[in-house]
Amino acid sequence: MAEPTLSLVGMTRDEIIASLPERPDAKMRAAQIAHHIYGRAVADFDKMQDLPKDLRIQLAEKVAINPLIVASHRKSSDGVEKLLVHIGDNQVFECVLLPYEDRVSCCISSQVGCPMGCRFCATGLGGFDRNLNAGEIVGQYLLLQGLTERRISHVVFMGMGEPLLNLPNVLKSLKLLHEEIGLSNRHLTVSTVGSFS
Ligand code: SF4
Structure with a gap:
């Protein structure tokens, strides 16, 4: 059986914060990510243009948005x-x-x-x-x-x-x-x- 992919969809705000690299603006970034994935059904990190590019790249390397x-x-x-x-x-x-x-x-x-x-x-x-x-x-x-x-x-x-x-x-x-x-x-x-x- 395949292990479920680690995905942002399914995470609470606190879990999104914990999944981010350590950074002082983690709470704000988590709010932006939650708005994209839940509020706008965005399924592509490149469409989260208000996030810094380095953060989008880091996230894409370690976590999916939707696991399905x-x-x-x-x-x-x-x-x-x-x-x-x-x-x-x-x-x-x-x-x-x-x-x-x-x-x-x-x-x-x-x-x-x-x-x-x-x-x-x-x-x-x-x-x-x-x-x-x-x-x-x-x-x-x-x-x-x-x-x-x-x-x-x-x-x-x-x-x-x-x-x-x-x-x-x-x-x-x-x-x-x-x-x-x-x-x-x-x-x-x-x-x-x-x-x-
Ligand atoms: S009707 Fe619902 S509870 Fe019954 S077997 Fe089908 S899916 Fe399961």
Whole structure:
């Protein structure tokens, strides 16, 4: 299994500061980076033009922005777009962009596969591989946001996985979606079959 790539997406402000080379302006630089990666869904260090060039080069050498790689991208005639993503291994999971007239929503995964085995569900029948970390969860939102000019205002955890079996990473993701990306808590929905460990 490939190790998850160290990525800025998924980090809190304090974690971004800790990932920077030691410098007196680390707090300000972390705020700028958070604005780029979460507020603007920037996926390229060269587009962070308010950061010093040496810092952009240092960051690019040691950390990714979004850990996810797109394996496939399908668009339906109704505007729904589905991405299959991974981190460089064969463990593929999915996320879906759902544009409606009055809002844009998305459906994201919390695990690769699922251990619950619901008989009506193809994911459940395929078994469980691993939990997704916060970067891999929030990274799905940001990849989908990059597909549309409209703001994705709603998120549903209803893709692969049982969110309550990956609670620490799901809670961290919800915090980042709310505090850094600015989504209303009322628009963040965690769908569960009710399993908790
Ligand atoms: S909990 Fe959800 S993802 Fe898991 S098997 Fe059941 S329906 Fe499928």
